[in-house]
Amino acid sequence: MRTPIIAGNWKMNKTISEGVELVNKIKDVAAKTDVEVVVCVPFVSLDAIKKELEGTEVKLGAQNMHWEESGAFTGEISPLMLKEIGIDYVVIGHSERRQYFNETDETVNKKIKAAIAHGINPIVCVGETLEQRENGEEKEVVNEQVLKALEDVEAEDVKKVVIAYEPIWAIGTGKTASSEDANEMIEYIRSTIEGKYGVDISEEVRIQYGGSVKPKNVTDIMNQPDIDGALVGGASLKAEDFTDIVNF
Numbered sequence: 001m002r003t004p005i006i007a008g009n010w011k012m013n014k015t016i017s018e019g020v021e022l023v024n025k026i027k028d029v030a031a032k033t034d035v036e037v038v039v040c041v042p043f044v045s046l047d048a049i050k051k052e053l054e055g056t057e058v059k060l061g062a063q064n065m066h067w068e069e070s071g072a073f074t075g076e077i078s079p080l081m082l083k084e085i086g087i088d089y090v091v092i093g094h095s096e097r098r099q100y101f102n103e104t105d106e107t108v109n110k111k112i113k114a115a116i117a118h119g120i121n122p123i124v125c126v127g128e129t130l131e132q133r134e135n136g137e138e139k140e141v142v143n144e145q146v147l148k149a150l151e152d153v154e155a156e157d158v159k160k161v162v163i164a165y166e167p168i169w170a171i172g173t174g175k176t177a178s179s180e181d182a183n184e185m186i187e188y189i190r191s192t193i194e195g196k197y198g199v200d201i202s203e204e205v206r207i208q209y210g211g212s213v214k215p216k217n218v219t220d221i222m223n224q225p226d227i228d229g230a231l232v233g234g235a236s237l238k239a240e241d242f243t244d245i246v247n248f
């Protein structure tokens with residue numbers, strides 16, 4: 001049985017004080033549900049929000065991470081720094097990072113391995129562009145992203161990885177993949193993992209859907225058999241919407 005996981009990705013939103021205010025409004029929701037609840041917040045807010053979340057069941061995540069522990073990488077944040085704060089998750093390879101910050105399948109893979117080595121669970125984002133979907137290439141694209149992301153990741157470790165299927169054309173656009181289409185892709189991602197690690201492992205890996213998840217569509221999405229959760233952008237910035245999503 002896979003525990004559903006709903007994560008808010010705040011992206012580059014909320015100052016520290018605004019973030020503290022927001023988590024205070026949502027922090028009790030996790031105690032009332034069987035869903036694992038995560039907030040992925042900007043680096044500068046991690047420490048303050050970690051303290052705010054003490055004694056609650058909401059987990060904390062970062063939105064990116066370098067793969068090296070330390071060194072001459074101006075502006076980067078290392079797994080050791082994140083580990084000391086006590087985070088549980090880190091988003092790796094979000095499409096916005098692939099698109100605007102030259103994240104590649106190779107750096108995604110390095111970051112996943114570094115996260116696992118430091119006991120931080122990666123939430124790995126994959127997904128096709130509109131053009132790739134229109135060309136009927138979405139499965140090929142996502143299959144390759146998943147296999148490259150998981151290169152040299154051991155079977156025991158892949159269970160710690162959460163995969164987020166986020167079709168790029170559905171992010172921030174108000175367009176969601178239909179829940180059936182999303183389920184089909186997620187089922188396909190599970191078959192990719194099965195091909196590499198076998199069915200016992202693939203049945204344990206949690207795979208989320210992301211892209212314009214809102215209170216009004218979350219139930220439909222979460223009722224799909226292969227979808228184990230959601231990675232929520234815009235709607236995670238409003239306490240009421242995020243609470244409604246978690247309580248779908």
Ligand SMILES: O=C(CO)COP(=O)(O)O
Pocket residue numbers: 009094166170171172173174210211212213231232233234235
């Ligand atoms: O990119 C996303 C989450 O990582 C999805 O963002 P939206 O929910 O705003 O479409």
